[in-house]
Amino acid sequence: MDDQPQDRPLPDRPHDLAKRYDQAYFDKWYRHPKHRVKSPAELARQVAFVLGTAEFVLGRPVRSVLDVGCGEGQWRAALRAHRSRVHYDGVDPSAYAVERFGARRNLHLGGIETLDALPLRREYDLVVCCGMLNYLSATQLTAGLSQVAHRVGGMAYLELFTREDHFEGDTNWPTPKPAHWYRDAMLTAGLTAIGMQCYVQTRDADRVSSLERS
Numbered sequence: 001m002d003d004q005p006q007d008r009p010l011p012d013r014p015h016d017l018a019k020r021y022d023q024a025y026f027d028k029w030y031r032h033p034k035h036r037v038k039s040p041a042e043l044a045r046q047v048a049f050v051l052g053t054a055e056f057v058l059g060r061p062v063r064s065v066l067d068v069g070c071g072e073g074q075w076r077a078a079l080r081a082h083r084s085r086v087h088y089d090g091v092d093p094s095a096y097a098v099e100r101f102g103a104r105r106n107l108h109l110g111g112i113e114t115l116d117a118l119p120l121r122r123e124y125d126l127v128v129c130c131g132m133l134n135y136l137s138a139t140q141l142t143a144g145l146s147q148v149a150h151r152v153g154g155m156a157y158l159e160l161f162t163r164e165d166h167f168e169g170d171t172n173w174p175t176p177k178p179a180h181w182y183r184d185a186m187l188t189a190g191l192t193a194i195g196m197q198c199y200v201q202t203r204d205a206d207r208v209s210s211l212e213r214s
Contacts, residue, residue, distance in 0.1 A: 021094035026072055046130075047078040053198055054126040054155040057207050062086060066124040066151055068112050068144075069132030072097045073105035089120055112136070112144030115151065123153030130159045135173045145189035149201060156191065156199045183214075 038046070054062050061083055067075050070090030079086050090107040091114075092098060098109040108118050112129065127148055136144060148156060162179040183193065191199040193214045200207055 021092075021096060023096055023100075026094075026097065030072065030074070043074060043078055044081070047075060048082065049196075050126070050128065050157045050198070051079060051082055053196070054157075057194070057198075057200060058125055058154045062125040062154070064121060064124045064153075065089070065126045065128065066120065067091070067128045067130075068115070068148065069129055070097075070107060071131075072101050073107050075128060075130070076105050087121075089124070091115065091118060091120075112147065113140060115144075115147040120151065122151070124151050125154040127152050127156040130157065133158060133160050134176060137174060138177070142185055142188070145185060145191065149189040149191050152191070152199070152201050154200070155194075157197055158186075158191075158199055159197050 051062055062079075063083075063085075064087040065075070065079055067073070067088065067090045070076075070092045071094065073088070073090045073092075076088045076090065079088060088106055090105060091110050091112075092107060093109065093111045095109060098107045101107055102109070108120070110118050112132070129148065133141060133144075145158075148158070160182055161176055162182055163176045164179050165176070186193060186199060187202070190202050192202045192205045193199055194208050194212050195214055205213055
């Protein structure tokens, strides 16, 4: 990881969320050349990898994406550079981001635990949780994964770091659990790992070969 807060904790109170994830936060961590989470080129490579992998699993172009913890919706433009007509729904707890970009980028105010209460599609070809899962408590994570899994119509990209991983920079998160704990949580939610932080619904695991499943 970089030395920036790529993952963002989700405080319980709306006032805390509005104060923490205001314009100054995004200006610093998304746009400042010294502090930004990743460069446009790094984001483009990540999006291209995830999109290509999802399309390999689906056997066709991705048509719909749900981005949970989307911030200002940066993934939307990067995805549309490849698939100009892709339907994009973003979800984030930042009132600032949703008020400023919600109408233009189709962002919804909420979090991973409130997906069932939002006007979202039943399923998406690709579900993304990038840079936020490590900040959730065990209870939040397991509840959120259950809601995420129900919407995976193709593949999910769920970025997580474990106790066994080496990471640097912003680590203002709960102590990561062992890898086997996260694997069990994913399986309990109905998700099967296929490598590189990518998952399919266990019921659809035959979309990939046995050696591609971990």
